[in-house]
Amino acid sequence: MNWLKSLNEILSLRKELKSVNKKVVFTNGCFDIIHAGHIDYLNKAKELGNVLIVGVNSDVSVKKNKDNNRPIIPERDRTLIVSNLKPVDYVVLFDEETPENLISKIIPDILVKGADWDIDEIVGKDIVLKNGGEVKSIEFVIQQSTSKIIESIISKYNG
Numbered sequence: 001m002n003w004l005k006s007l008n009e010i011l012s013l014r015k016e017l018k019s020v021n022k023k024v025v026f027t028n029g030c031f032d033i034i035h036a037g038h039i040d041y042l043n044k045a046k047e048l049g050n051v052l053i054v055g056v057n058s059d060v061s062v063k064k065n066k067d068n069n070r071p072i073i074p075e076r077d078r079t080l081i082v083s084n085l086k087p088v089d090y091v092v093l094f095d096e097e098t099p100e101n102l103i104s105k106i107i108p109d110i111l112v113k114g115a116d117w118d119i120d121e122i123v124g125k126d127i128v129l130k131n132g133g134e135v136k137s138i139e140f141v142i143q144q145s146t147s148k149i150i151e152s153i154i155s156k157y158n159g
Helices: 007-019 036-046 059-065 075-083 100-106 125-130 146-158
Strands: 024-029 051-057 090-094 110-114 134-138
Touching (some): 036 134, 075 090, 125 134
C-alpha cells in the first residue's frame, strides 16, 4: 500500500516541507463513498496551501464514530481512492475517534474542517493556533453526504 503513508513517513515529509517553507494543510474524514461534496471540499482545502495531508479514519474508527454498519467501503479502498484524488498529496490512516494525535505530531500550518463543524469544536484547533497556524472552516457548496447516498440507495432498492 505505497499510496498510504505511515505516521513516521508523514513526520519525515513534514520536516522536509517545513525546511523549504511549504505550507501544509491538514484535514480528515471517513471518506466513505466519495461524492461531489468531498471533491469540492478537498479542492478548496488544497487551495489554502502547498501540500494537502488527509487523515482517513480507519474502519475501527469509523465504527466508533458512525455505527456498526459503517464503513461501506473498507479502509484499504478508501485510502486508495482518496490518495488518487487530484488535490490530495498524502494520506495517513488513524484508529482513534479523533485526529488529535495526528495533528499534535504533524502540526500543520492550516487545519481545515467543513462548515458543519463549529470552529471552536474543531479537534486540534488549540494545537495549531498555539504553534502559529490557522484554523479554517470551508463552506459546503455541494450539499451531499454519504448518509444521504446510503438512505437513497436503501429507499430505491427496498421500495
